[in-house]
Amino acid sequence: MHSISIKTIPGIDEWREHARLLLANNIPPDHIIWQGDDNAQMNLLASDMPVFSVDKQINFKISAQILDMINTALCHNGPCRFDLCYRLLWRLKHENKNLLALKTDNDVLAFQKLVKAVRRDAYKITAFLRFREVEKDGYPYFIAWYEPEFFSLELKLDFFKTRFKNMRWSILTPYRAAHWNGENLFLEDNPDPALYPKDDKIEQYWLTYYASIFNPARPKKNAMMSSMPKKYWKNMPESILINNLLKNSQAQAKAMIARDQASRQKSDEI
Amino acid sequence: MDYDKLKIKLEILSDAAKYDASCASGTAGKRKASAQDKKGIGSLTGGTGICHSFTPDGRCISLLKILMTNNCIYDCHYCINRISSDIRRARFTVQEVVDLTLNFYKRNYIEGLFLSSGIIKSPDYTMESMVRIAKSLRLDHGFKGYIHLKTIPNASPELQAEAGLYADRLSINVEMPTEISLAKYAPEKDQGNIHSSMNKLRDKITEHKLDRSHSGRKLPRFSPGGQSTQMIIGADPSDDKIILQRSVQLYNDQKLRRVYYSAFSPIPDASEVLPLKPAPLIREHRLYQADWLLRFYDFQLDEILQGTKDNMLELHHDPKMAWALNNRHVFPLDLNAADKSMLLRVPGLGVTSVNKILSIRRYGSLSWHDLVKMRLPLDKLKPFICVRDYKPPLHLLDTAHLSEMMRKPEQIELFG
Ligand code: SF4
Numbered sequence: 282m283h284s285i286s287i288k289t290i291p292g293i294d295e296w297r298e299h300a301r302l303l304l305a306n307n308i309p310p311d312h313i314i315w316q317g318d319d320n321a322q323m324n325l326l327a328s329d330m331p332v333f334s335v336d337k338q339i340n341f342k343i344s345a346q347i348l349d350m351i352n353t354a355l356c357h358n359g360p361c362r363f364d365l366c367y368r369l370l371w372r373l374k375h376e377n378k379n380l381l382a383l384k385t386d387n388d389v390l391a392f393q394k395l396v397k398a399v400r401r402d403a404y405k406i407t408a409f410l411r412f413r414e415v416e417k418d419g420y421p422y423f424i425a426w427y428e429p430e431f432f433s434l435e436l437k438l439d440f441f442k443t444r445f446k447n448m449r450w451s452i453l454t455p456y457r458a459a460h461w462n463g464e465n466l467f468l469e470d471n472p473d474p475a476l477y478p479k480d481d482k483i484e485q486y487w488l489t490y491y492a493s494i495f496n497p498a499r500p501k502k503n504a505m506m507s508s509m510p511k512k513y514w515k516n517m518p519e520s521i522l523i524n525n526l527l528k529n530s531q532a533q534a535k536a537m538i539a540r541d542q543a544s545r546q547k548s549d550e551i
Numbered sequence: 552m553d554y555d556k557l558k559i560k561l562e563i564l565s566d567a568a569k570y571d572a573s574c575a576s577g578t579a580g581k582r583k584a585s586a587q588d589k590k591g592i593g594s595l596t597g598g599t600g601i602c603h604s605f606t607p608d609g610r611c612i613s614l615l616k617i618l619m620t621n622n623c624i625y626d627c628h629y630c631i632n633r634i635s636s637d638i639r640r641a642r643f644t645v646q647e648v649v650d651l652t653l654n655f656y657k658r659n660y661i662e663g664l665f666l667s668s669g670i671i672k673s674p675d676y677t678m679e680s681m682v683r684i685a686k687s688l689r690l691d692h693g694f695k696g697y698i699h700l701k702t703i704p705n706a707s708p709e710l711q712a713e714a715g716l717y718a719d720r721l722s723i724n725v726e727m728p729t730e731i732s733l734a735k736y737a738p739e740k741d742q743g744n745i746h747s748s749m750n751k752l753r754d755k756i757t758e759h760k761l762d763r764s765h766s767g768r769k770l771p772r773f774s775p776g777g778q779s780t781q782m783i784i785g786a787d788p789s790d791d792k793i794i795l796q797r798s799v800q801l802y803n804d805q806k807l808r809r810v811y812y813s814a815f816s817p818i819p820d821a822s823e824v825l826p827l828k829p830a831p832l833i834r835e836h837r838l839y840q841a842d843w844l845l846r847f848y849d850f851q852l853d854e855i856l857q858g859t860k861d862n863m864l865e866l867h868h869d870p871k872m873a874w875a876l877n878n879r880h881v882f883p884l885d886l887n888a889a890d891k892s893m894l895l896r897v898p899g900l901g902v903t904s905v906n907k908i909l910s911i912r913r914y915g916s917l918s919w920h921d922l923v924k925m926r927l928p929l930d931k932l933k934p935f936i937c938v939r940d941y942k943p944p945l946h947l948l949d950t951a952h953l954s955e956m957m958r959k960p961e962q963i964e965l966f967g
Contacts, residue, residue: 496606499608
């Protein structure tokens with residue numbers, strides 16, 4: 282048994298370095314205990330890194346697509362992700378290079394589940410993150426605070442760099458911040474949430490828009506909840522309106538029909 | 552003070568836009584500010600736009616969807632903005648729309664702008680202001696986000712052509728399924744006119760696409776996301792057959808990207824030729840499903856209408872299930888042998904699950920347990936399929952109750 286502890290978050294590079302060595306030295310997955318830094322308890326166990334010959338070459342390649350999926354899965358916070366990804370690698374090498382086509386294999390299912398969850402979480406960052414504007418050195422500066430479910434910020438930095446290229450911004454998450462000055466990106470661990478501005482001059486218009494675009498004759502709470510579960514609400518200023526909008530919707534729609542009926546009756550009488 | 556006025560305008564002009572069904576942004580390719588571009592903002596990521604929020608009616612907010620003005624000189628009965636309607640009126644300036652779009656975009660609220668408008672002064676006057684908004688966003692601000700313009704019926708072809716240079720998608724509403732209904736409900740609009748505008752846009756869009764790939768001369772982008780339209784359902788007496796026939800024609804002849812169906816929803820101060828109650832949402836939903844089957848599942852219209860009463864889609868079953876129940880003789884289908892086109896006809900199997908099945912089949916055969924692991928809707932599938940270790944009991948497909956068994960528990964439909 283070897284135990285390996287991954288000290289960085291989410292630990293992609295570190296894991297890959299270890300996995301390459303382990304694979305080259307032919308260490309099967311059930312001989313390794315992986316520990317992540319996000320799991321404090323496990324850290325109490327001493328790390329016991331086996332001595333490998335570092336320069337052993339392996340001639341084993343995986344497709345860019347699988348590599349991308351592994352990188353994505355590793356951004357999950359589930360403690361078994363390192364183990365699962367290594368086992369997958371092992372089985373790809375020793376058992377079946379088309380392993381991922383076996384859509385109902387238990388490892389493949391578990392892996393796909395991680396990938397899907399992280400992809401969704403990462404997508405939601407691009408969707409639900411909200412910037413607030415402040416002035417810094419005489420220029421507009423945009424700051425967002427966002428709490429992703431997993432460590433998925435890294436996966437979307439390119440998106441923000443591209444879309445908001447000519448803006449200067451910071452995205453703060455509980456574990457890491459990304460700062461963009463228009464040319465370079467800086468990462469910083471454990472940023473101070475207090476940097477997030479308390480308000481924004483445009484936000485009230487967004488709330489106005491959100492409330493006005495809702496059609497009270499058609500409330501469909503379940504549809505909304507499945508696309509925008511409550512866990513994301515804390516990132517979104519408009520979420521404070523939701524309960525009231527729902528509460529008033531039925532009354533509003535009924536009143537509208539009643540009003541119409543009444544006015545038609547009136548004109549009938551004339 | 553100024554800000555408050557803006558808020559009221561926004562309230563009125565987004566409220567008026569909410570009856571429009573098309574909310575998502577369509578696909579219009581990729582786009583971003585180049586490395587040398589020191590001003591531009593925004594990007595198109597390739598797929599359909601991101602849903603930045605969801606309203607409590609379950610719809611995605613992807614775009615700033617507003618009217619430039621809700622003043623209108625026309626009198627379309629189904630429309631809350633018609634001249635005879637007694638509502639608060641407002642009008643944005645060109646600058647206000649440009650600023651709102653940019654300010655919302657920079658905060659990551661939206662993918663872009665969806666702009667429509669009532670008609671002020673004349674169709675051309677209105678269209679010209681709308682084009683100015685799009686042009687200013689693109690040229691003055693280097694905006695790379697999504698722009699959808701709802702073109703004004705009866706506006707000049709030149710203005711429509713200019714709109715195509717700045718917009719990612721253009722649309723013209725056909726509004727009503729038939730010419731007769733259009734004449735009755737939208738007296739100033741004319742189906743012939745709408746069609747000829749659509750045809751002109753279609754030709755431009757194809758021309759620009761072709762010229763980019765064939766000749767050396769590079770034409771500018773022209774409405775790369777194509778054009779779409781919207782039809783109101785349940786305000787006039789047209790049945791589903793008439794509606795779907797119309798859609799098929801619009802997809803085939805005008806090459807539309809998308810037809811949106813909008814179940815008539817009562818509007819305040821409604822005209823008396825309209826029904827008081829909303830059209831059932833489930834009807835709109837079934838039409839979307841049928842539309843989907845026609846476009847992506849290789850169904851023919853007569854197959855979808857087979858066995859319907861009064862040419863109305865069944866409300867209790869989705870159209871694929873309805874087809875399967877009418878064609879029980881082709882089932883049960885062996886999931887380990889059937890070809891892709893037949894797999895796509897099995898109720899409960901979508902494109903993704905069909906692809907998974909095909910992938911598994913390349914290296915082995917499917918068992919019941921595989922279906923469980925794939926989390927397929929087994930109750931729905933059960934009568935229609937067989938796999939290595941499962942066959943439906945012989946009588947299952949023949950029972951008279953099958954149709955009832957396959958119904959979903961009634962959903963509570965508000966004001967249904
Ligand atoms: S032209 Fe458009 S805005 Fe004017 S009444 Fe008709 S549908 Fe409404």
